[in-house]
Amino acid sequence: MITFQPNKETSMLKKILAGLAAMLAASSLAFAHDDHAHDAHAHDHAPKHGGIVEHSSHHHLELVAEDGTLRLYVTDEAGKPEPVEGAKATATVLSEGKTEAVTLAHAGENRLEGTGSFKATKGTTVVVTLTLPDHGAEQARFRLD
Incomplete structure (x- = not known):
């Protein structure tokens, strides 16, 4: 049977992947917030002068x-x-x-x-x-x- 033993390289790779995942999650939330704000913003302004x-x-x-x-x-x-x-x-x-x-x-x-x-x-x-x-x-x- 083969067992996996973490070393410095795999530990560093895990940290990098965890950091990338955190950045992706944060940017997804930021874009979701911007889209929601833009959608609400776009619907608030109907023509006021018939144009x-x-x-x-x-x-x-x-x-x-x-x-x-x-x-x-x-x-x-x-x-x-x-x-x-x-x-x-x-x-x-x-x-x-x-x-x-x-x-x-x-x-x-x-x-x-x-x-x-x-x-x-x-x-x-x-x-x-x-x-x-x-x-x-x-x-x-x-x-x-």
């Missing part, structure tokens, strides 16, 4: 698009209005096979607006690039239904 809500890296953006007009409402991650004075924003509108650039300007506490000659039809895509003071550039893509 489409997308999440950028730090904000929730609600786009209201009508023929020739875009309104963008900006809120923080908690859903509170984010001041947009001093913000720079552009929208690239892809509609009916045409591309149009629209500059969005401050139009209220947390609202930016811009106009163009586009049609806001089903399937129109709008890509917004937003830079708020003291923030990096953020981008969000909207598709009209």
